[in-house]
Amino acid sequence: MPANVLLYWATAGYVHDSIPDSREAIKSRPLEVNNIPVVFEDTDDKSWFTDETLEKYDAIVFLNNSGYGILDDTGKAALQKWINLGGNFVGIHCAADALRDTPFFGRQLGAYFHYHPKISEATVKVVDANHPSTKPLPKNGSWTLVDEM
Structure with a gap:
């Protein structure tokens, strides 16, 4: 079913x-x-x-x-x-x-939306390449992300 x-x-x-x-x-x-x-x-x-x-x-x-x-x-x-x-x-x-x-x-x-934060830049790093959520990503990879954070 x-x-x-x-x-x-x-x-x-x-x-x-x-x-x-x-x-x-x-x-x-x-x-x-x-x-x-x-x-x-x-x-x-x-x-x-x-x-x-x-x-x-x-x-x-x-x-x-x-x-x-x-x-x-x-x-x-x-x-x-x-x-x-x-x-x-x-x-x-x-x-x-x-x-x-x-x-x-x-x-x-657990919360309500309050406001949009400012646009910020962050570096995303793969720290556990064996986790199912990160397996498709480059091993030891990193990239820059620009978003509301």
Whole structure:
């Protein structure tokens, strides 16, 4: 039986140009976890956030969401109930900029977005080339990164 994941990308604020590419990247690659296939459905439609709809998902991923209005009160209540019943939640990129008027959501994330820091430069170094996340990178490699940090 597959793991069903809802990919939710609604915005009520800034709309990131990367949303279409991010959605495609997530959905286009076959994914299995412990030999269980992962199936993604995606939407930006807040009416999907009902008890009946959410109960069929094993996980919900918020992707680049921003703004207060991405869920109405019914949707917020359904999401909170689903999380309280053990639902798995992932927030990607600016999910912490969404629902900042919703206390349970802030507790779930651990923080809210506050401001954009200044653009800074940093040197990234591969210190453990054997870790699965760094195996594709050059051994003992390093590069300069310029971003909000």
